[in-house]
Amino acid sequence: MAQSVSVKICGLSHSEQVLASAEAGASYIGFVFFEKSPRNLTFEAANKLASYAPVGLAKVALVVNADDRFLDALIESVPLDVLQLHGSETPERTAQIKQRYRLPVMKAVGVATAADLVALEAYMRVSDQVLVDAKPSEEENLPGGNGLAFDWDLIVGRRWPVPWMLAGGLTPANVASAVRLTGARQVDVSSGVESLAGVKDPDMIHAFIRAAQSKV
Numbered sequence: 001m002a003q004s005v006s007v008k009i010c011g012l013s014h015s016e017q018v019l020a021s022a023e024a025g026a027s028y029i030g031f032v033f034f035e036k037s038p039r040n041l042t043f044e045a046a047n048k049l050a051s052y053a054p055v056g057l058a059k060v061a062l063v064v065n066a067d068d069r070f071l072d073a074l075i076e077s078v079p080l081d082v083l084q085l086h087g088s089e090t091p092e093r094t095a096q097i098k099q100r101y102r103l104p105v106m107k108a109v110g111v112a113t114a115a116d117l118v119a120l121e122a123y124m125r126v127s128d129q130v131l132v133d134a135k136p137s138e139e140e141n142l143p144g145g146n147g148l149a150f151d152w153d154l155i156v157g158r159r160w161p162v163p164w165m166l167a168g169g170l171t172p173a174n175v176a177s178a179v180r181l182t183g184a185r186q187v188d189v190s191s192g193v194e195s196l197a198g199v200k201d202p203d204m205i206h207a208f209i210r211a212a213q214s215k216v
Helices: 015-024 043-050 068-077 091-101 114-124 175-182 202-212
Strands: 006-010 028-033 058-063 082-085 105-111 129-134 164-166 186-189 194-196
Touching: 006 015, 006 058, 006 202, 015 028, 015 043, 015 202, 028 043, 043 068, 058 068, 068 091, 082 091, 091 105, 091 114, 105 114, 114 129, 129 186, 164 175, 175 186, 175 202
Parallel strands: 006 028, 006 186, 028 058, 058 082, 082 105, 105 129, 129 164, 164 186
Antiparallel strands: none
16 A cells, blocks of 8 residues: 655644644644744744644744754744754754754755755754755745755655655645655645745645645
């Protein structure tokens, strides 16, 4: 029997989006804590959203080059299951965060060419999971959530020692193809299920998860 694909809906900002994600069968929901993002949340808002998540739906905090002071306050304020590091955190910093907070750590690594895959190896030694994402261009202000995809052929047939999640430019229209091509068992979406920048569409969330799990 084929293994189901786990889906992460990232950048939620309203309770109906959390409920739609849970109803549709998401495994993870993501809260963004990065001021430049249209999906940025206050700790108070994230705490309230977390209360709508049923047991078993993992709550992920996306942070970008956060220092210990910020992370201390975040973890004290919001019930979380995973820390997603989406900045230029080094493998050493990644390991430090994992040890300090005793939470699973997912490190995002941007990919544009085969050379970028080398960085994955170092992060896999210190992370619980890696997020294989499209590398943003120099013109982009955000490290993720830009609707950009990378060449999925770069990772076809690759096997890694820790769980990994495919991200970058995924939509309800292309996620089934991406899963089929790459063999990804986990996928992440943000802008691909938005009607406007930062505004998740519950119908698109349902459509994305149906599509992600339709070709397994």
